Amino acid sequence: LMLTGVLVLAGLISVIFFVSGGSHFQDPLFCVFVAFSFTSVVDLIISLEEDGYISGFMEVYVREGEPFLRTAHGIMICYWDGIVHYGLYLAMTAAIGQRKSYRNLGLFWLGSLMMSIVVFLLGNMIGKYSSDLSAAFLLNLPYVLVPGWAGVRLFQQPKALPCLSPEKVAKEQSKRLYQRPQDAGLVLVLLLTAAFTFFRGMVVLDCPADSCFEYIYQHEPYLRDPVAYPKVQMLIYMFYVLPFFCLCIYGLVLPGCSWLPDWSLVFAGAVAQAQFSHLGSSLHARTPFPYQTPEDVWWSFVLTNVLYALGPQLLAYRCLRCPAFFLPPTPASLHRGKKHQ
Template identity: 80%
Template sequence: MEVYVREGEPYLRTAHGIMICYWDGIIHYGLYLAMMAAIGQRKSYRNLGLFWLGSLMMSIVVFLLGNLIGKYSSDLSPAFLLNLPYVLIPIWAGVRLFQQPKALPSENTAFSLSQVAEEQRKRLYQRPQDVALVLVLLLTAAFTFFRGMMLIYMFYVLPFFCLCIYGLVLPGCSWLPDWSLVFAGAVAQAQFSHLGSSLHGRTPFPYQTPEDVWWSFLLTNVLYALGPQLLAYRCLRCPAFFLPATPAGKKHQ
């Protein structure tokens, strides 16, 4: 394996490559086992799959672009083509996941039309938890804009922060629970890789985080990663606000 990494894919020896391998070997591997267990027990694995999809897609986009335009671009070998399945499989898996029906709520969490209507009539100021979440998203969006140097965040994450705020203000945005899971997985993977590689010894010295700002750097970036996780949790815990209207007398499922 040492020979393969040195000769075939040397970019895996960089700090960012090492962090991606750690995430693959721990988080993705754990998600694979959890999804396999759910399939074996005939339970829904859709939510786990959407989180995995976002995490893997973020990893792939940054990893492949970095290799194609980074300092190892001139050293790419045919082994780079082994990454092709990591592009095609998530696309296929994502289509399958979004086509699956959402997990049916239990009797305790099924919502009647009147309950959904009551929840969706509430203004934002009547939902203090959503007010706090909107403020968190506004702060993270501002942080993304002013930092601006991580272009994937700038062009994709920042617009989605704005869409999330829209979905928390106006009722019936049924797309938000699913995409909040994809978004949470993507940001979790990106922040882990960013934090780890910024502090790793293999990062060139000019790009390493100075020791005197380690704690502020860690706190800021951990809080940044926390916002999308809270959004996904809120959408899954109480989805009535995001449900579309249905014919009277039927329960939302």
């Protein structure tokens, strides 16, 4: 096992150095991405082994050290880490080697990784596997501390601002919401997403309403799974993502919210990872049958959760494609605003 790990790490570093063009250690985050890319490969091996595609690599570690990785949720976050995060690490190390900006990719990765580890750790501590925690659980601490430090560095990197004249920015920011049909559609999507977020939060809080009772038993029984990951996920949605959706609506209505493009990327990554894990876990065979999605609501459940994940991605794409509305007010726009008063 140790020999396999050493060979994988050596091959991984060789690939990353090749992708980065041999220009490395210019950025301290390069070392972070190399180290985390190794764990991504390990996670991919774990997920493939748990699903029966390979065998004999990580079975002892998973069984003795982190048995919660054998749950449906554990398998899905390993798939996400081994495929999506690994791809992001390769892209970001390549950008570092070519002296290009990787800020947007980094913010998406930051949200994705933080959502993954927070739900995983909290679910382990309060779910049915809380009694199985061991010293191996401490191996997850770097996933909390290092991304926090990396996030600070990512936000400190300069933004790639478009070359827009003050007049063009002022013209874009003078438009009302009804003059921006795409933004109006996004506001509607965010309102529906926020309402669904609040509803599912009330469901996991055991709201006595008939609609909540019917939903948790007939539409999404996975929310009752004692592993606690789905409950933690819905509560994080309710107490953190829901307020952000409200702030996004505010940022789409009023101009000059320069914080929105960056944070939309963070939350796009967070929601994408969360929905992949939640949707996959609900349908995975490792989930006990009483908590699996019923066949008669399978399509509606999948469609609802895919659309839920799509909203933040559309918001982030809109902010990156046409950022003029979110730029700080220019002197021209301020002058125009005073003229209208």
